[in-house]
Amino acid sequence: MTYTSLLAPMAAAAHEVGEYLAGVPRPTAPAAATLEELAAVHRAVEEPAVAIVRRHLDALLPGVPWDASADAGLPAGDVWVVDVIDGAVQFLRGLPNFCVSLALVRDGEPVAAALHAPLPGETYLAAAGRGATRNGRAIAPSAGVRPEAALVGTSQPSFLGGQPGVAAAAGRALAAVLPAVGAVRNLGPTSWQIADTAAGRLDAFWEYGRDDANLLPGALVAREAGVVVTDTTGRPWRAGAPGFLAAPRGLHGTLLELLEP
Template structure:
């Protein structure tokens, strides 16, 4: 089975999980971290079961890691599924529409097939290594802009940023550095979906500080295959485990690298 052949069953898996999430009864707003963990765990369990059924049938014996495992257990060799059944869980629990299902098959630390599905708008991004990227079956490409003054860029942070004090500091400093250079900065929800929207030209760039492989790996493949540049904040090729991430079209990428570089001089 080629990388491209994997995309249809991966999309089916993501879409079935999405339907399950849409049908789930949203809980009342949680008021503590313990309650958050309990409520989310109850919502996540059936979604994980559906995803495991699909992936075990598609690639028998291939293990998978989720949002938390991938920080420490992403293997250097062999295949592994990297899955987030609810990227944007905070929004989902707040009854907001900005959440998605994301998954990638990763081989030797590099994503080779990826699917992202946003249940509320009913959109699906797909990408295979060397095969381009699509949204709902149509090829996508990044923004043609080269003037940062008219750029709409986005940023986000890994979950539970308080556990990553350096990333929190970098996030604040980078926002202060980028804001004066671009038209607008937004955080529009799930990390993976914002990167995919950058790949499709809806957004003109996306950056983040801190390790976040489960959210970054699927979307990084979509962005690369669409033709966006995917690097760290210093402009070096991005790899899993990196401390920063930047996706942008070629015309804006050097401007954003320069702006992010100014965060250090301002610190």
């Protein structure tokens, strides 16, 4: 089975999860007052979504293990990296910025990815060496945008307390980038922001900290669209790196200089 042949069934899985999520009643006020309550609400929504994806992907590649967080590092061979609600915080607050994120990772490298945002009805797909699409059409990053006109995205991993120094690095980077670009925004799910960079909606995206489960799918979409994807020192990005930068070639060097300590 080729990487490209995986995309249609992966998209079908993401679409079914998206239909389920779109049908979940959306809160009009915060659904929980404590972290424990929020986690319980999240589990109640997440568990049926996980069951849908497992049914699809276990049938597609029987025996391939799952990793929902990639926190402990990725094993050799094939592994599914899945986030059924990337942007769960927004979802649980009734905001529209969330997506379903699926990636097949082989020996630490993403080789097939499907991202689906059910509310706008959009799907990004990418396979290693085969390009990237949104709703079936090839995508490409922005070209010729000067930094002062650029719209740049950023985000942070969840639970930063477990990653010492990441919050400080994110703060330094924001202070350096803000005066140099047109605008900086955090538009929700990390994987989707990277994919939107691949499609030219955003001009670049960066993040500090380890966030492999959210970065792997978007990294493949970006690479396949022709975006330069590195860590924040300029080396090719790999899972486990402490920083991430995706930008068109014309912007990448400028942003890298801003992000370097």
